Amino acid sequence: RVPCLAAGRPEARPALVKLEALRAETKFSDSCQLIQLLACQSVHGGQLRIVDARRSVMVSTIRLYANNQHVGDIGELKNQWSRWKRVRTLTVAAGQAEVRFDLPVPVVATNLLIEYAAFHENPASHPEKLQCPRCSRSVADRHGICKHCGDNAYQCRHCRNINYEKLDAFLCNECGFCKHARFQWSFSVEPSFAVQPISTEAERGRLE
Secondary structure, eight states: OOOOSGGGSOOOOOEEEEHHHHEEEEEEOSSEEEEEEEEEEEEEEEEEEEESOOTTSOEEEEEEEEEOOOOSOGGGGTTOGGGOEEEEEEEOOTTOOEEEEEEEEEEEEEEEEEEEEEEOOOOTTSOOOOBOTTTOOBOOOTTOBOTTTOOBTTSOTTTOOOOTTOTTOSSOTTTOOOSSOEEEEEEEEEEOOOOOOOOSHHHHHHHO
8 A cells, every 4th residue: 555645744834925925916096905916825814014104194994805716907806896705804003003813714815905994083183284295395285286396296206196086095096105104914825726616708708
């Protein structure tokens, strides 16, 4: 009889991996990150570090979603809430710098969605001020035009995009920059080989 060698091997354990090392593509809305993973993963939990937070706008609730649907472009899943499964809701205290979390049951995912869903009330002692990204002066104009240099204070400081549909958006819907804090995500994962069942003719067509 041939001995079973697999029985003596230690089981693979989840590893904490930075999101940057897991993602293939990322798209954004004014409050969400949509991440397409490089490979299918079994997600067990994770960790969030909040860096350089400003007290004027602080997130209080973050919702995590996942699915195992293969898409050509992660942007196809934007605003398609019926195609996502909520797997965890995180509560963040004002000024909290780190959040660790586990999932009740590991989730198989090829895509993740992170929604910055709710915020702490703006304390009266720290009112939000509109600031020009070029000259750093306060801007009082309701259209965001700086009277000193003529730049638009509503533009993203990284890519200069302006979200005219939501001028006070939490995230830049083009590059994902957030002026209120930096969010550093890591997830506890292990490779998964689970396959999502084909449920529509469109999905069948993509595989042919």
